[in-house]
Amino acid sequence: MSDITKKTLSELVKDIKDKKLSSQEVTKAFIERSEKSKELNAYITEDYSSALDKAKKFDQKPNLNLKLPGIPMAVKDLFCTKNIRTTAGSKILSNFVPTYESTVTQNIWDEGAILLGKLNCDEFAMGSSNETSFFGNVQNPIDKNLVPGGSSGGSASAVAAQLTPITIGTDTGGSIRQPASFTGTVGLKPTYGSCSRYGIVAFASSLDQAGPMAKNVKDCALLQEVISTFDSKDSTSIDFKRNEYSKNLTNNIKGKKIGIPKEYRIDDMPKEIEELWQNGIEYIKDCGAEIIDISLPHTSYALPTYYIVAPAEASSNLARYDGVKYGFRAKGENLIDMYEKTRSEGFGAEVQRRIMIGTYVLSSGYYDAYYLKAQKVRKLIKNDFDEVYKKVDAILTPSTPSSAFKIGEKKDDPVSMYLNDIFTVPVNLAGLPGISIPAGHDAKGYPLGLQIIGKAFDEQNILNIAYAMEEKIAFKNKITDWWIK
Amino acid sequence: MNNNNLKYLISRKDNQYEVVIGLEVHAQVTSQSKLFSTSATKFGAEPNTQVSLVDAAFPGMLPVINEFCVKQAIKTGIGLKAKINKRSVFDRKNYFYADLPQGYQISQFKNPIVGEGKVILDMPDGQKEVGIERLHLEQDAGKSIHDLDPQNTFVDLNRSGVALMEIVSKPDLRSPDEVNIYIKKLRSIMRYLGTCDGNMQEGSLRADVNVSVRLKGSKKFGTRCEIKNVNSIKFMQMAIEYEANRQVDLIEEGKTIDQETRLFDTKKNETRSMRSKEDAHDYRYFPDPDLLPLEVSDDFVQKLKSEIPELPDEKKKRFIEKFNLSPYEATILVSDIETSKYFEDVINNSDTKLATNWIIGELFAVLNDKNLEITKSPISAKNLSKLINLIKDGTISGKIAKTIFELMMDGDKDPQKIVEEKGLKQESDPKAIEEIIVKVIKDNPNKVKEYKSGKDKLFGFFMGQVMKISGGKANPQLVNEILKKNL
Amino acid sequence: MSIDLKTIKHISKLSRISVEEQKAEKLAGDLNSIFDFIEKLNELKTENVEPLTSIAETTLKLRSDEVKSKNIREQIIKNSPQDNEDYFVVPKVIE
């Protein structure tokens, strides 16, 4: 096995720029390892031969001024990629080939990266274990039959297993940070409006954000720098001054005030999570930052709020999958019959469940009690953050209430599955940036993550804190390559 | 149809019913591109050739609003003397239909861009004010074609996403005639503003018609039915007549009226229920999370206000005051922006009174007869004003002017040239006229005797003889004067 | 809060997803447990709270009225399950 796939993105970029490695060598290495890793089921669609072609082209005329020169990478199958099938993990889009490119992926290719393929994910990004994908569940490289988290499960698994040096995911309620935490990788959910949503299959428009997933904070910063652009094609894209996050990355966080929210200390939190958090606090202190106890009083209402807002938006966003313009169509006697059969056969159980919840909370007589109420509580949650950010620069919490669980373990209990996102969801509701970094292991040796939540548009700050902590934590992922025979 | 209905009432035995009508007019915004996408809006294009990825609701496609459409809506609001809302919100109206690619229509539900306003109707018996409830922006749907294939429906998305203004009136209308005048007035205002071309054949103006009836004198509204998407004034009037009578019949039979959506069948001339009640739509409106609230500044609105042209009501007032027109004449001449332009072009260089009569009389008769818009008038404003000047300065008589007018229609001929070519110039030399008169008197001694003995009526005979001999060219006023002197 | 089979039928109709009888029972159970969890929001008094309309801290940007999308009928129709080169084709609509 080559050492190439062990390298970080930053190392690969340096090697290519120094001409120590060619794009073809790097691309081949990741393809080879991906080929040997089919058991992980991380890919939905592979595009290896054209990746090799592109690498060859790159090497013939290398532009070494680019930020991702000739770097191969796979992306979550929620990003529309021109002429490459894009499924969103759903049967209903299983034959869909976009004629257009998402802004985020376009930004990546514009910086010289090369597409390896499309990575598995929960159907329409609805899930926390990658078990709702029409293309089957994904294995966590940490251990056999362990979920990688979700919905960016294929992405997290692929980075952890070194099938791609970096990747991008999307995060609606924790879909980047939770799988990052479950696989011992780094995942950033940027501020809402930082990365364009153009060309990303929508789940819940007011919550969805694309973000980088990587082996370390530096790679994450570099990729964020590439994908975050103002885009006039997305009305919710925000025109603010974006940093050169990787260049400005520093481990000097002296004097920063870090908040510890008491409401995140939930009932029955496993001891190892409590310890992990405590260790994180110590590391922060070691770095010369100040710890401040804070309160986010509406935290416990975040998840119920999320399970109204996200399904409501989803029920409407997914109405376009009706068998008329693209995608799967079932035979029907008449138009309505066709609709009902198409959507019943084309969507999986979890997606149907959420469409039903969303339809219900918006329906006549229930709108005020559910949807409007949730939007009011969402305001209160946002106000909580606004209030504490008068006193602190960032907030430190665990990423998840537990480590990765076994495949099938929570499949039949939607509510216990939803509880996975208890620490990540408030961040989406408030539109803030949050990063998960690996910070330790549980008794079984499964990785655990810590989350740093920032002020809006303050990605640089949380990347710096994560960078400083990463150095102190010196996390080592325990991966045995068990799936490679 | 009752043409001069000061009171439109439906009578049954001892009861008289009043009809209450409210309209939801869908007016297509005049714009190059669609409300939330950059595809074209031209009428009559090949199917599905003006459809972008956004219009066809491809995954990941997002709406971006067209500033011009926002301006058009605000301008229309100003034209309706309405309140402009500085903050409005786009909502999704969710329902499934083959020609609704997103599975929802982006519309404005709770917070429209324009609030309450009014429209003044010029009725035969005076003016009537119709309240405007609101105006909001929304997307048009595509088109489903059911009659090209026995098993299937074909879908054309060219219209999908085109900007519409939905203008909702208060239930202030009371007769099919008022509806006619209301639609025409609304159309006129929007054409003055350039915000909607008002072309009903092309579907640029359609209306949902809400109809209810109540006993004359009653203050309570009856249960209303909504007749969907009627696309001509005539059909609106027919639908109202049918629907009002249907409702009256139900009441007379002691039955109740179901609040429902109905369809007007233009072939059978009747309305019928579109959906049963239990299948009633639940649109699940909620703010579109792909769009932020639309906020417009005072400056933005002020700037648009400064761009508003003189509108029909103001123009009418000016025509009456400045040109001494009757309200009737002024109403007709301002009803359409092109007509008013034509009128003003003509009177720029000629007599106002004559111009008014010639336009409302001769020209309108020709346009009506040939079914032409005034912009396609066979006689240009320039040449009509020349003709009027020829009458005014006595070059031709009014009678000859009519002959010349006929000739002008052939390729918008210059009346001056016709006069010269055909020698139609009026004879205004008193000597020449007197010569004819002397001859006529000499040739008709008996008639002269009769006239002198008191048979005044014979004056006309002498006039006629003189005109005949002069080939119609003698200046009638002069003939009159000289004849009186000589007789 | 209880979502019964009648409600399931209603929302299944609104969302155009047919639900077989035997699945409806299980779905009702799932939805009820989710709604039990959601009911927690009722603890909060929110009469005087303004609902959030958008999380993006910006105002709506307006684009100019230009036609940029050209005729891409082929692209638009390419992915459709049924078409006749000019139109999307769907089973007959019955009103």
Ligand SMILES: [Mg+2]
């Ligand atoms: Mg209507």
Ligand SMILES: [Zn+2]
């Ligand atoms: Zn409408």
